[in-house]
Amino acid sequence: MLIKKYVPKKLSEIIGQYGGIVKLSRFVKGRKKNAVIIYGHTGIGKTLAARVFASEHEFELFEIPPSSSRVKKEIISNLSVATQQPSLFGNKKIILIDEMESFFIGDRKGVRDLIEIIKKSKYPIIFTSNDPWNSKFRTLRKYCEMIEFDNIEWKHIEKYLKKICESELVDVEPAVLKKLAARAQGDVRSAVMDLDVLLKDKDKITNEDLFDLFREREENIFYAVKMVLKSFDSKVALNSFKSVKIDASEFLMWLDQNMYREYMDTFSLKYGYDNIVLSDKFNRRISATQNWELAYYSGFFTSVGVQQAKTQVTQNISRYTRPEMLMKIFALASKRKKARGISQQVSGKLHASSSALMRDFYPYFNFILEKNPEMGKGLTAYLESE
Amino acid sequence: MTDVSFEVWTEKYRPNNLSEVRGQDDIINRLKAFVSSKSMPHMIFAGMQGTGKTTSFLALARDLYGDTWKDNVLELNASDDRGINIVRTSIKDFARTKAVSDKVPFKLIFLDEADALTKDAQHALRRTMEDYASNVRFCLSCNYSSKIIPPIQSRCAMFRFRPLMREVIVNLLKEIATRENIVIHDDAANFVYDVSEGDCRKAENMLQACSAIATEVTVEVVREVVAFAEPTELYEIIKLSLAGDFNSAKNKMSDILIKYGLSGMDAIRQIQKQVWNSPDFDDKLKVQLIKFCGEYEYRLTEGANEFVQLNAFLAEVVLLGSNVSTEN
Numbered sequence: 001m002l003i004k005k006y007v008p009k010k011l012s013e014i015i016g017q018y019g020g021i022v023k024l025s026r027f028v029k030g031r032k033k034n035a036v037i038i039y040g041h042t043g044i045g046k047t048l049a050a051r052v053f054a055s056e057h058e059f060e061l062f063e064i065p066p067s068s069s070r071v072k073k074e075i076i077s078n079l080s081v082a083t084q085q086p087s088l089f090g091n092k093k094i095i096l097i098d099e100m101e102s103f104f105i106g107d108r109k110g111v112r113d114l115i116e117i118i119k120k121s122k123y124p125i126i127f128t129s130n131d132p133w134n135s136k137f138r139t140l141r142k143y144c145e146m147i148e149f150d151n152i153e154w155k156h157i158e159k160y161l162k163k164i165c166e167s168e169l170v171d172v173e174p175a176v177l178k179k180l181a182a183r184a185q186g187d188v189r190s191a192v193m194d195l196d197v198l199l200k201d202k203d204k205i206t207n208e209d210l211f212d213l214f215r216e217r218e219e220n221i222f223y224a225v226k227m228v229l230k231s232f233d234s235k236v237a238l239n240s241f242k243s244v245k246i247d248a249s250e251f252l253m254w255l256d257q258n259m260y261r262e263y264m265d266t267f268s269l270k271y272g273y274d275n276i277v278l279s280d281k282f283n284r285r286i287s288a289t290q291n292w293e294l295a296y297y298s299g300f301f302t303s304v305g306v307q308q309a310k311t312q313v314t315q316n317i318s319r320y321t322r323p324e325m326l327m328k329i330f331a332l333a334s335k336r337k338k339a340r341g342i343s344q345q346v347s348g349k350l351h352a353s354s355s356a357l358m359r360d361f362y363p364y365f366n367f368i369l370e371k372n373p374e375m376g377k378g379l380t381a382y383l384e385s386e
Numbered sequence: 387m388t389d390v391s392f393e394v395w396t397e398k399y400r401p402n403n404l405s406e407v408r409g410q411d412d413i414i415n416r417l418k419a420f421v422s423s424k425s426m427p428h429m430i431f432a433g434m435q436g437t438g439k440t441t442s443f444l445a446l447a448r449d450l451y452g453d454t455w456k457d458n459v460l461e462l463n464a465s466d467d468r469g470i471n472i473v474r475t476s477i478k479d480f481a482r483t484k485a486v487s488d489k490v491p492f493k494l495i496f497l498d499e500a501d502a503l504t505k506d507a508q509h510a511l512r513r514t515m516e517d518y519a520s521n522v523r524f525c526l527s528c529n530y531s532s533k534i535i536p537p538i539q540s541r542c543a544m545f546r547f548r549p550l551m552r553e554v555i556v557n558l559l560k561e562i563a564t565r566e567n568i569v570i571h572d573d574a575a576n577f578v579y580d581v582s583e584g585d586c587r588k589a590e591n592m593l594q595a596c597s598a599i600a601t602e603v604t605v606e607v608v609r610e611v612v613a614f615a616e617p618t619e620l621y622e623i624i625k626l627s628l629a630g631d632f633n634s635a636k637n638k639m640s641d642i643l644i645k646y647g648l649s650g651m652d653a654i655r656q657i658q659k660q661v662w663n664s665p666d667f668d669d670k671l672k673v674q675l676i677k678f679c680g681e682y683e684y685r686l687t688e689g690a691n692e693f694v695q696l697n698a699f700l701a702e703v704v705l706l707g708s709n710v711s712t713e714n
Binding site for chain 2: 363365
């Protein structure tokens with residue numbers, strides 16, 4: 001499996017988590033608290049960073065894998081021994097408890113025992129977690145430092161996939177990697193798995209292969225798009241939309257991508273968008289209220305609503321394309337996340353809120369970083385100083 | 387300590403005491419009176435960003451407490467710090483102890499962007515203010531005083547910060563330039579003021595960015611910085627749409643959003659400003675366009691996907707464009 005074959009061996013090989021790794025090493029070296037919680041989405045390198053950190057700095061790693069096991073007592077007693085005993089080979093030691101949620105399902109006493117262990121531990125303890133803000137960890141959090149790991153930016157994922165393909169001697173169209181990277185939404189593990197599926201016994205991957213991977217579904221979506229944009233029969237539009245089992249929030253992106261090719265007159269275009277926007281409004285209502293009954297309306301407006309908005313059907317034969325919007329949404333989100341992250345970090349130092357700094361400071365700071373790296377470095381050091 | 391040869395100018399040149407604060411003379415005089423009498427009410431600082439609210443507060447704290455000001459001041463941010471509960475716990479922890487000063491009997495809490503708090507949160511805040519009134523004074527800063535609930539307003543002295551005047555910012559920029567051994571041309575300083583719209587923090591950051599590429603800051607230099615940092619080309623999208631080229635307009639819109647990291651809301655507000663300032667549209671057209679801006683700025687708060695909302699906005703402009711051209 002590619003994911004095993006290309007697992008990073010050095011910290012410098014882990015992509016997109018530079019900041020988190022620096023914080024991790026500060027934690028181990030500084031040890032203001034005995035434990036740390038590394039948190040973030042799945043597949044972004046939390047456990048990996050802990051493991052590689054241990055091996056690179058020659059720590060012995062005592063790892064408790066994720067388990068819903070009922071033998072917690074045993075684990076707790078193992079832990080209390082491990083946190084006291086010196087390491088076998090006289091090395092330094094790190095304790096890693098992977099996916100702490102799985103370990104504590106329905107158990108508050110377990111948390112208490114663990115806090116005792118943290119208090120007494122002679123060695124740093126690392127937890128990984130997807131959901132550290134859960135209220136049952138409230139007390140536990142007081143004894144832990146918190147390190148957030150970011151979703152990996154798609155550009156990093158793309159680069160990483162490219163490297164794998166190069167060493168596997170596979171020829172890949174660049175667009176394929178871009179799409180795989182965007183699809184992963186920050187989860188580098190799932191991106192590599194997708195690549196693995198595509199790569200089976202091939203030395204060349206084209207856009208078509210990627211297409212194959214999702215083809216059947218896509219063909220149906222294209223058909224539904226066509227029925228909405230080309231026909232006037234409302235039953236056909238609704239049924240073809242329903243048969244693809246696609247969320248209205250995704251389907252409207254397909255319409256957004258292709259509608260201008262069919263709705264050539266400005267009236268149809270405008271009223272088509274009115275219905276897309278209406279569907280979008282219901283999507284918002286669904287996510288705000290969790291009332292999924294409303295999904296009927298968002299689906300209805302994005303299919304029948306858009307269909308009926310047109311005044312005429314064009315005679316031309318259009319070639320539809322897949323939506324680019326998802327990738328754009330993702331690119332924008334990661335850009336904004338970065339800006340917000342930096343603004344939040346300097347907000348205390350510059351006595352202003354992150355939103356104000358995102359607007360008034362970050363763009364200009366960015367300019368300096370790009371145009372005058374030396375000055376950028378100096379300012380960064382100033383901003384990072386206590 | 388770190389190498390201090392580089393500093394962010396907004397901090398380096400932030401006034402250290404009330405006398406150094408510029409452009410808000412009336413307010414400063416009243417604050418000075420508080421300092422000399424060592425007593426003050428709760429306060430609301432209302433005004434747009436970069437007009438000196440935080441600066442005046444920090445200067446007040448320094449004048450009041452001298453070297454121990456940091457121990458007697460709590461700075462909080464209502465929009466960043468997670469929810470009113472965090473705000474309340476930190477206030478409680480801070481207010482429990484007496485002021486570290488033999489002269490001043492109270493501590494100060496500065497709550498930035500207080501208008502970001504919901505009504506309920508503000509009511510909770512009001513109670514907290516009363517609970518600790520004996521040894522804490524609050525200073526709430528906000529963009530719009532009307533977003534602060536009346537019960538809090540009536541307990542506070544209101545200070546309205548006006549946008550800084552052109553000559554205040556221009557002079558400040560020139561002074562900073564002199565102290566940094568660079569030159570800024572008159573027209574360049576004025577251009578910085580135009581872009582910053584009276585926001586002093588933005589103006590200073592802009593000047594510092596200029597200094598990264600030139601020691602002589604001309605209009606061209608400012609223009610290069612602005613083109614990098616501000617989405618000035620948004621109004622071209624409107625022109626494309628009016629001309630009926632929907633697909634180009636749509637692609638350009640998403641490119642700009644990503645390039646500058648703008649939210650849909652940022653984009654609409656920028657468009658509205660740029661349309662208003664553009665000489666290319668006649669007044670009747672401006673009214674129509676800004677009507678759409680208002681409509682979609684509101685719709686963005688109701689929708690889930692900002693790209694789709696913006697594209698719908700463009701489709702609206704395309705239709706407007708085709709109507710205008712048939713009328714002529």
